[in-house]
Amino acid sequence: MAIGFTAANIVNFLAFFGLTIATYTIFYFGKSMGSKNVSINLFMLALGINLIGLSHLFRIFFDTETPIILLATIAAGAFFMSMGMIWVFYEKGTEVSRMKRREEDINSIISTLKDKYYQQGLNEDDLKKAYSGLLNELAEIEVKLNSSKSKMDKS
Numbered sequence: 167m168a169i170g171f172t173a174a175n176i177v178n179f180l181a182f183f184g185l186t187i188a189t190y191t192i193f194y195f196g197k198s199m200g201s202k203n204v205s206i207n208l209f210m211l212a213l214g215i216n217l218i219g220l221s222h223l224f225r226i227f228f229d230t231e232t233p234i235i236l237l238a239t240i241a242a243g244a245f246f247m248s249m250g251m252i253w254v255f256y257e258k259g260t261e262v263s264r265m266k267r268r269e270e271d272i273n274s275i276i277s278t279l280k281d282k283y284y285q286q287g288l289n290e291d292d293l294k295k296a297y298s299g300l301l302n303e304l305a306e307i308e309v310k311l312n313s314s315k316s317k318m319d320k321s
Contacts, residue, residue: 177237177244178222184244185219191254262314265307272304 189212196208222240279296282288 174231174237175226177241178225181240181244182219182223184247185215185222188247189213189216189219195254262311265311269304269307269311272300272307276300276304 192208192212192215196212276297279288279293279300283290283293
């Protein structure tokens with residue numbers, strides 16, 4: 167039982183590591199979707215992925231030759247899975263930064279509307295109409311941002 171740095175062992179280890187990370191990603195997003203507990207279907211999905219990853223780890227300890235097509239498929243799968251996870255985290259971060267930019271824009275619009283009102287360039291009714299819609303949108307954004315922040319703090 168020789169464990170060396172062969173291409174097969176490296177690919178199997180990376181597949182195990184990537185699938186394990188995917189399992190925790192599933193749990194993270196499963197919990198952040200609202201409920202306090204991970205649902206049974208997400209648990210089963212994560213368990214299945216983790217067991218497949220564990221099978222790749224076990225392959226390292228056995229002296230069997232792995233066909234190159236299997237190694238290529240495993241490596242490609244691990245690559246696409248890693249890119250998918252990176253993409254999911256990137257989109258989540260982009261969504262939060264987009265909401266923060268919109269919040270800043272709304273605050274700037276509100277400030278501009280107040281200035282126009284004080285300079286008598288805007289009547290009170292128009293200010294109230296614009297102001298109420300903007301305040302509703304601002305409140306929604308703040309709730310979403312606070313929700314994202316509290317989910318991050320709990321993790």
